[in-house]
Amino acid sequence: MKNLICLACFLITLVSFSQKDFILTIGDESHEIALDESNEFKVNGKAITISVREKDTLVYEDSFYNFKYIKDYSISKTVLEEGIEQIMIMTASGSGVLIQKYEAFDPTMLQEMMLNEVTKESISYGYTMERQDYERALVSGQKLEILKSVLEYKGEIETYEITALGGKDEGILIMTMNMNDEIDPEGVEMINLMWNSLHIK
Structure with missing residues (x-):
C-alpha cells in the first residue's frame, strides 16, 4: 500500500510540472508513459493500471x-x-x-x-x-x-x-x-x- 501511495504522489508531481511524455520508474525499471494512455505494471506482484492525465x-x-x-x-x-x-x-x-x-x-x-x-x-x-x-x-x-x-x-x-x-x-x-x-x-x-x-x- 505504501508503494502505491508513493507511486500516486510521484505521478501527481509529474503532471504538475510537465506537459511532455513521462518516464515512470518503479524500483529499477523505467517505463515511458504518455498522457491519457493506460499502462499496466506489476507492483509487489500485483498488476495495476496506471494512466496520467493533465488537469483542465x-x-x-x-x-x-x-x-x-x-x-x-x-x-x-x-x-x-x-x-x-x-x-x-x-x-x-x-x-x-x-x-x-x-x-x-x-x-x-x-x-x-x-x-x-x-x-x-x-x-x-x-x-x-x-x-x-x-x-x-x-x-x-x-x-x-x-x-x-x-x-x-x-x-x-x-x-x-x-x-x-x-x-x-x-x-x-x-x-x-x-x-x-x-x-x-x-x-x-x-x-x-x-x-x-x-x-x-
Whole structure:
C-alpha cells in the first residue's frame, strides 16, 4: 500500500510540472508513459493500471501572486527591464490577461495611463467608450478598484479592465482584454477564471 501511495504522489508531481511524455520508474525499471494512455505494471506482484492525465486548469505560481488558467493556453513570460516582469496569456482572437510585476516601483499610478494607451487607437478609429469602473474582492481578501472601458463600433465590442495593487516600491498591474464575447467565448472563460482564482500573497 505504501508503494502505491508513493507511486500516486510521484505521478501527481509529474503532471504538475510537465506537459511532455513521462518516464515512470518503479524500483529499477523505467517505463515511458504518455498522457491519457493506460499502462499496466506489476507492483509487489500485483498488476495495476496506471494512466496520467493533465488537469483542465493549471496554476501559475509567482512569489507575489498565483491564479488558475486553462491548460490549452500557454503563458509567455518576459522581463521588460530590470525589476519589471510581464506575463501574458492570450487566445487567438486577442483576448486574454496581462500581468506586470514591479520589484522597485509602485504601479498604482500607471492605471489610468495604461487604460488610455490601450484604448486611444480604437477611439481614434471611431469607437465610442463607456466607463464602467467597479470594485472586486479577491479570494485572498484584497479589494481592487477596477478601471473598465467598454468600446463599441458598429456592433463590435472591446472591453478592457485595468487594476493595480502596490506597496512601498513594489506591486502588480493587471490588465484584461476581451475582444468580443460572441466570437471569443474562450477569452471570457479565461478572464473570469483568472479573476475568480487570483490570489495575491
